[in-house]
Amino acid sequence: MTDSDAGTAAVLDAVSALVPKLRENGSAAEDRRWIPDENIELLEKAGVFQLGVPRRFGGLEASIADQFKVVTEISRGCASTGWVAAAWIEGAWVASLYPDEVQKEIYVSGAVRTSGGLAPTAMFTPTDGGYVLNGSWGFNTGCRGADWNLVAGIMEHPDGTPEPMYALVPMAEFEIADDWDVSAAIGTGSFTTSATDVFVPARRVVGAEQLVTGTTTGRTNTGATGRNYGLITYVAALSVAVFIGAAKGAYDTFTERLPGKPIAYTNWAEQREHPLTQIKVATAANKITAAEALSAGFVRRLQERADAGEHPTVEDSVTVRGQGGLATLLVKEAVEALHDVSGASALARGQHFQRFHRDVEGLTRHGMMTPFTNLELHGRMLLGLDPDSLYL
Known part of the structure; x- marks a missing residue:
């Protein structure tokens, strides 16, 4: 067993032990429409937010099978917490598709929580050094506890051709609406996030086709990394x-x-x-x-x-x-x-x-x-x- 495998096994054991507490906190998650801070702290301590982070940045770079096991156990305690954890693990993995210089920004602590809006419901306007972002994203799971936000939008070329783009932006740059009032998955805190004239450096914006197909450039972790899932x-x-x-x-x-x-x-x-x-x-x-x-x-x-x-x-x-x-x-x-x-x-x-x-x-x-x-x-x-x- 490698050190990474042992680390992932330890995360699974720790999460399994948390199931009763996550279940006990379920009512509180529904009352506040967002999982309790205690849940986040417990998952952080268990190492859950290192699962999608590459090993070269201090993460566990867990296989999808191991990630699946961990998310299953979290959800056995609380489905809302599991849904949020899955979103943040996925978001951490997505950052590995960006250029190396962006990865260094995102993975600076060895653990990261990234939410996302995959629907292109915004506009990217080119400007010096990057883009100005305007738009909003509904159902943005985990936005209240995330460090970063992966958001999709459209950039219009001079000839009028639209191109879908994805950007990684600090969550602090967004406004979060208090509009998550539902009857199920209440604790996921899937509020709407909005950006108004937010500047995004060009390095943190990539074409949707490249991101979806894993063909982004400027990164060393390409090829047979064992983590190219699409x-x-x-x-x-x-x-x-x-x-x-x-x-x-x-x-x-x-x-x-x-x-x-x-x-x-x-x-x-x-x-x-x-x-x-x-x-x-x-x-x-x-x-x-x-x-x-x-x-x-x-x-x-x-x-x-x-x-x-x-x-x-x-x-x-x-x-x-x-x-x-x-x-x-x-x-x-x-x-x-x-x-x-x-x-x-x-x-x-x-x-x-x-x-x-x-x-x-x-x-x-x-x-x-x-x-x-x-x-x-x-x-x-x-x-x-x-x-x-x-x-x-």
Whole structure:
């Protein structure tokens, strides 16, 4: 085992020990619409925010499989915290696609928290030495606790041709609106961030095509680094871990309540003895296991491609989206199966199960993670059609 492997294993052990505390803090996260500072401090101490940082900057440069395990465990405690952690880990990795001089800025402390808005909802106006940025980005997960913000926008060439661009900008340069008021994933703090006439040095702005395909220049960590996952594909793959972790959390909190629990208005003194409960529990457990198996397959595929020094192919990316879509659908169905027999008492805000149920239901509405959209992409490819999507 290398020092990096040992460090990553230590992070996983530390995070597993935090699950009860993260779960306990779930109500507070919902009350403030943003995860408690304690959660961030605990994850920081555990080394979570070093996972996506290259080893040459003091990070752990963990494989996607290890990142997946860590995010799953965090989400088993709190789905909102897991969603934020995944976003920050992904953001840390994205910085490795920028030129070396930018990487030195971002990775100065060996750990970093970077949020992002992948939709090009802003404008870059060229100016001396860089660009002036104006625009806003909704659903900016983790923005209140981030150091940097990865934002997308459009730069218009003199001939009128638009070019999508991505920039890394200090979070302090943005205004954060108090507009995150939702019924699921409440603790993610996915507020809207806005930039007004913000100057961004040219070195921190790259073309979207280059960033997505891993072909940016001016960096030494190219080729067979073992970490070339493809931006959109990587984000989609790691996000699945949140769903699996949340489903495990729902399963844990459902089954923990069963001993001695009767079925109201019936003669069943032990719900565990009712055949329907047994069927629902077995169904949920097996669907979660099936989702894990599917995920292990596409994670392994991405890592093998990266280890060979290759960028994911279109087929790889579409397969991740399709298999990730089915994995997401399976865990959603698993939690719904348990919810069917949870009883009215599970609706109390003090019960963690209802939070996991709402979070899984809500997060499947995320544009990139909607199961049927991703299955459609996969189905088109399997039938010999173009996937018909720019987000691959």
